[in-house]
Amino acid sequence: MSSTSTIYDFSTLTGSIDASLHSWMAPGLALTAELVLVGLVFLTFYALLGLFLVYLERKVCAVIQNRYGPNRVGPMGLFQTIADLIKLLMKELIPIRRADHFLFNLAPFIVIIASFMAIAATPFARGLQAVDLNIGVFYVMAVSSLGVVGILLAGWASNSKYSLIGAMRSGAQIVSYELSVGLSLLAVVVLSGTMQLSGIVESQANGWWIFKGHIPVIISFIIFLIASTAEINRGPFDLAEAESELTAGFHTEYSGIKFAFFFLAEYINMFIVSAIGATVFLGGWMPLHIGNLEAFNHVMDFIPSMVWFFLKTFFLIYVIMWFKWTFPRLRIDQLLTLEWKYLMPISLVNIVVIAFIALMGWHF
Amino acid sequence: MSEEIIKNIIVKENEDYIINMGPQHPSTHGVLRLEVCLQGETVKYIVPHVGYIHRGIEKMCEANTYPQIIHLTDRMDYLSAHMNNEAVCLCVENAMQVEVPERVKYVRTILAELNRLASHQLWWSAFGMDLGALTTFFYGLRDRELILDIFEESFGSRLLHSFNTPGGLMHDIHPNFQKRTKDFIAYFREKLPEYDQLLTGNIIFQQRTKGIGLLSREKAIAYGVTGPSGRGSGFSCDLRKHAPYSAYDKVQFNEIVYTEGDTFARYNVRMDEMRESLNIIEQLIDNIPSDGHTAKMKPIIKLPAGEFFQRVETARGELAVYIVSDGNKTPYRIKFRSPNFSNLFVMNELAAGGKIADLIAISGSLDLVIPDIDR
Numbered sequence: 001m002s003s004t005s006t007i008y009d010f011s012t013l014t015g016s017i018d019a020s021l022h023s024w025m026a027p028g029l030a031l032t033a034e035l036v037l038v039g040l041v042f043l044t045f046y047a048l049l050g051l052f053l054v055y056l057e058r059k060v061c062a063v064i065q066n067r068y069g070p071n072r073v074g075p076m077g078l079f080q081t082i083a084d085l086i087k088l089l090m091k092e093l094i095p096i097r098r099a100d101h102f103l104f105n106l107a108p109f110i111v112i113i114a115s116f117m118a119i120a121a122t123p124f125a126r127g128l129q130a131v132d133l134n135i136g137v138f139y140v141m142a143v144s145s146l147g148v149v150g151i152l153l154a155g156w157a158s159n160s161k162y163s164l165i166g167a168m169r170s171g172a173q174i175v176s177y178e179l180s181v182g183l184s185l186l187a188v189v190v191l192s193g194t195m196q197l198s199g200i201v202e203s204q205a206n207g208w209w210i211f212k213g214h215i216p217v218i219i220s221f222i223i224f225l226i227a228s229t230a231e232i233n234r235g236p237f238d239l240a241e242a243e244s245e246l247t248a249g250f251h252t253e254y255s256g257i258k259f260a261f262f263f264l265a266e267y268i269n270m271f272i273v274s275a276i277g278a279t280v281f282l283g284g285w286m287p288l289h290i291g292n293l294e295a296f297n298h299v300m301d302f303i304p305s306m307v308w309f310f311l312k313t314f315f316l317i318y319v320i321m322w323f324k325w326t327f328p329r330l331r332i333d334q335l336l337t338l339e340w341k342y343l344m345p346i347s348l349v350n351i352v353v354i355a356f357i358a359l360m361g362w363h364f
Numbered sequence: 365m366s367e368e369i370i371k372n373i374i375v376k377e378n379e380d381y382i383i384n385m386g387p388q389h390p391s392t393h394g395v396l397r398l399e400v401c402l403q404g405e406t407v408k409y410i411v412p413h414v415g416y417i418h419r420g421i422e423k424m425c426e427a428n429t430y431p432q433i434i435h436l437t438d439r440m441d442y443l444s445a446h447m448n449n450e451a452v453c454l455c456v457e458n459a460m461q462v463e464v465p466e467r468v469k470y471v472r473t474i475l476a477e478l479n480r481l482a483s484h485q486l487w488w489s490a491f492g493m494d495l496g497a498l499t500t501f502f503y504g505l506r507d508r509e510l511i512l513d514i515f516e517e518s519f520g521s522r523l524l525h526s527f528n529t530p531g532g533l534m535h536d537i538h539p540n541f542q543k544r545t546k547d548f549i550a551y552f553r554e555k556l557p558e559y560d561q562l563l564t565g566n567i568i569f570q571q572r573t574k575g576i577g578l579l580s581r582e583k584a585i586a587y588g589v590t591g592p593s594g595r596g597s598g599f600s601c602d603l604r605k606h607a608p609y610s611a612y613d614k615v616q617f618n619e620i621v622y623t624e625g626d627t628f629a630r631y632n633v634r635m636d637e638m639r640e641s642l643n644i645i646e647q648l649i650d651n652i653p654s655d656g657h658t659a660k661m662k663p664i665i666k667l668p669a670g671e672f673f674q675r676v677e678t679a680r681g682e683l684a685v686y687i688v689s690d691g692n693k694t695p696y697r698i699k700f701r702s703p704n705f706s707n708l709f710v711m712n713e714l715a716a717g718g719k720i721a722d723l724i725a726i727s728g729s730l731d732l733v734i735p736d737i738d739r
Contacts, residue, residue: 065502161383165405165720235496236568242496243390245724326562328569329496331721332405 011127038130046116046268051081053267056314057321064325091256096159099253103157108254108261110150115268117143122275123197125285125306136197137185140276141178144231147265148174151233151240154262155250166249169332170240173230176339177237180227181273183347184220187354188280191217201284208283214362216354221281223343223350225319228273230335232266235324239332270320271313278312285309380408387416391494391724394734396708398727405719410712414705418738425698430456430530430665433698438524440702441736443483444678446475449528454609455674455685456530457659459667466611466653468532473611474545474648475515475527476676477641481552482511483679484634484641487731491631492563494728495572500563507555514544530665532658545649549642556638564635573628577714577726580625587713588706591681592637593730596630598623603677615647627729634731666693680704680731704736 017037021030055070055078062069070077096104121136123129133139148171155167189195191213192203203209209217230237241249251262278284285305289297330338386397395416401408421440425433430452437448450472457464485508492500512522518538519525527534563569579589584597594601602619604612620636622629667689675684681703688697707730715723 061498065499066506067502161381165383165402169405235498238496239721242721245391245720247390325499327497328492328563328566328572329721330568331572331719333719334568334571 010125014127042116042119042130046119047264049271050264050267051085053271053317054081054084054263056317057267060318060321061325064322085260088260089257093256093258094253096253099159100157103153104253105258107150107154107157108258108265110153111147111265112150112261112268114143114145114147114150115265115272117146118272119268119275121197122272123201123279123284124309125304128306129198132196132198135195137189137195137200137276137280140197140272141182141185144269144272145174145178147269151250154254158250158253160253162246162248162252163250166240166242166246166252169242170233170250172332173233173237173239173335176336177227177230177343180223180339180343180347181231183344183351184224184227185276185280186351187213187217187220190351190354190358193358197279197284200280201286204283204286206289208281208286208288210281213354214357216350216357217281219346219350220354221277223347224277224281225316227339227343228277229320229323230339232269232273234266234270234320236327236329237335238324238329239335242329270317274313274316274320275309277316278309282312282316283308284312385723386413391727392734393490393732396732396734396737398711398723400720400723402720407715407718407720407723409716410723412708412711414708414734414737416738417735419735421739422698422700425695427694429693430667430695433695434528434530435524435526437700438526439735440700440739441678441680441683441704441733442523443486443733444479444680444683445524446472446479446527447676447678448683449526450476450610451674451676451678451683451685453528453530454676455672455687456665456667458674459670459672459687459689460530460665462531462659462661464532464659465655465657467655467657468659469611470648470652471533471537471657472528473615474645474652476610477644478511478514478545480679481638481641482508484638485511487634487679488559488563491728491731494724495569497563497566497569500559503555503558503562507552510548510551514541514548517541517544529658531661532656536657542649542652545645549646549649553642556642559635564631570628572721572725573631573729574626576627576718576722577729578625579710579714581623583710583713584625587710589681589710590706591678591703591731592620592633593630593707593710594681595619595621596633596729597625601682603675603682607675609674609676611648612644615644617644627725630729664693666691667695675701678703680733680736681707700739702736702739704732704734708732708737 018030018034021033025033058080059069070080073080073083095101118140120130121133121140123132151170151174152167155163155170158164188200188209191209192200194200194203204212210221233240241251246252251259254262285308287297287300287303287305287308289300380401381403382399382401384397385400386392387395392398397413397416399411399413401410419439421436424436428436433452434449437452438445440448485504489501489504489508492498492504515525516522518541519527519534579593579597581598584594584599589597589599590601598621600606600619600621603609604617605619617640620633620640622633667687669689669691672687672689673684675682682701683703684701686699686701687695690696711727711730714726718726
């Protein structure tokens with residue numbers, strides 16, 4: 001580690017805030033204050049990120065489709081999504097007759113809480129991570145799969161046949177693809193020997209796992225990309241919504257801010273899987289280092305770690321958006337065939353190969 | 365025999381899980397209502413309900429003169445507006461035994477092929493969107509726009525042009541017409557491979573369409589499925605080849621027939637037809653004769669008493685016009701045999717037993733235009 005990169009270390013900032021709070025508060029009170037602060041920061045970040053991702057998707061799909069995208073509200077259309085959010089906030093919440101109102105109202109919150117919890121463990125930059133659990137990968141996997149409960153409830157409680165079909169599809173899909181996501185992440189866990197996300201990032205200081213781990217890690221990266229796209233219900237795996245078949249799938253009956261919650265959660269989930277992919281396979285906030293090119297490595301160190309993290313994450317987000325706007329949608333049986341007959345067996349074989357590589361110490 | 369082929373008997377049960385696709389549904393492209401019975405994801409049967417956009421066009425025709433009828437035919441299959449006009453015009457001209465100038469024949473053929481191209485482009489756009497590839501819509505409409513601009517310049521309207529009139533054309537084509545059409549052909553020959561790159565070669569697309577919605581040649585004939593949908597099943601039914609009208613006997617072109625009978629075959633027929641349409645226009649565009657844009661007609665057009673029949677190939681299949689005249693200036697009875705009506709009712713045969721997503725792919729590949737079904 002070079003000394004230059006420590007100037008961007010966020011732990012000095014967070015440490016000083018921590019110390020100043022403790023200097024005039026009781027320890028319990030200081031902890032509460034810190035929790036509230038972190039919560040507020042995350043809420044703001046969450047809302048802004050959601051709005052920006054919606055804007056980004058509109059621009060990316062516009063580029064792919066020979067269009068301009070939003071360019072009227074604000075500079076380069078930046079305020080378009082804010083205007084849309086205000087519109088959604090003011091819209092009527094249509095009550096559905098004979099729906100299960102309690103579950104119907106609960107569902108969007110479960111979905112949004114699941115994605116909100118997953119974002120907590122993401123290491124954004126050096127020393128900038130809300131909770132650094134020693135089972136970080138496991139935690140993110142567990143929490144992000146809670147969202148499916150919300151989707152199933154939304155479909156069930158809506159008292160609509162389209163919603164129910166969409167929810168059932170989504171249930172089958174997310175539960176299946178969870179396995180491949182887990183197995184592909186396990187590849188790097190085996191190699192780095194830790195489930196702690198900060199530990200995984202540290203283990204990539206001399207090279208990202210996608211470069212260090214030979215072909216098997218590249219295979220798990222590709223499987224991770226496919227499976228995580230499916231897990232967040234994005235095209236070409238957006239069967240749960242499939243607007244040409246099921247109008248809007250599980251959120252057909254939702255309106256106003258409740259619909260906005262589903263919408264926002266989808267985009268945040270996209271950010272989360274991209275962040276996890278970037279952290280685990282592409283070195284997280286670690287700069288790009290090439291072997292013994294000292295000068296090059298030194299220049300790379302000067303780029304702040306946060307920039308590295310967001311560059312990699314948004315690269316993966318772009319790839320996922322690219323999938324959606326160029327591929328047709330799969331059919332439900334093809335979707336399950338892809339998982340259970342191809343991705344899952346390949347992942348299993350791959351993990352054995354990686355375990356062997358790790359045992360023999362063949363990786364760099 | 366026909367009972368054996370057509371097993372269209374549907375047994376409804378009380379426990380059936382029925383969802384209504386339509387009259388307002390993104391994939392039905394109009395106000396068609398499909399009553400779909402599901403077993404899980406599998407489609408058990410489909411009952412199409414038509415009539416949501418019935419305007420009584422055939423009855424309205426009985427109160428209108430022949431030049432007025434032309435404007436009503438636009439509103440049937442609005443994507444083949446020119447061919448619909450042409451069908452009535454040809455029928456009236458044959459009945460009155462009027463020989464239209466060569467120029468009219470050439471221009472009508474070129475316009476029909478341009479219209480077919482525009483229609484197939486829109487179909488391609490919407491078909492991709494039905495399958496979830498949203499980007500196709502913008503590529504297809506980008507190119508269709510140029511054709512509509514040519515139409516707009518010559519006829520003043522883009523979709524429902526009513527440019528034909530018994531005995532010829534309303535007025536002559538715009539001086540720019542030939543140049544712009546040639547420009548468009550050069551442009552579209554470059555852009556058509558993009559369609560293949562974006563959709564045809566895609567592995568997901570091929571899996572979604574190959575072997576889906578199998579329609580045998582016998583069933584296509586039994587249901588009267590014509591047009592590209594019928595030719596995808598090996599049913600050679602291109603009227604431009606089998607009963608040439610206008611200038612189709614003066615051009616060299618191939619009838620596109622695929623024998624697989626699945627959704628992918630119907631897709632390929634339309635893709636190849638776009639190339640053939642370009643060829644046809646190319647052969648005619650430089651040789652348009654200049655012998656006037658209309659034949660000499662009486663001020664009031666009256667058909668002799670009798671029955672008259674004319675069929676043309678629209679972008680969706682065989683459109684037949686059957687006029688019963690009692691010698692007046694309005695028809696006694698007029699009947700349109702619209703291609704979409706027959707094509708729709710084969711859908712239960714194709715989609716039963718498949719998945720919901722297959723149903724969408726099949727209805728997309730049949731290329732239905734709902735106002736043409738209801739009339």
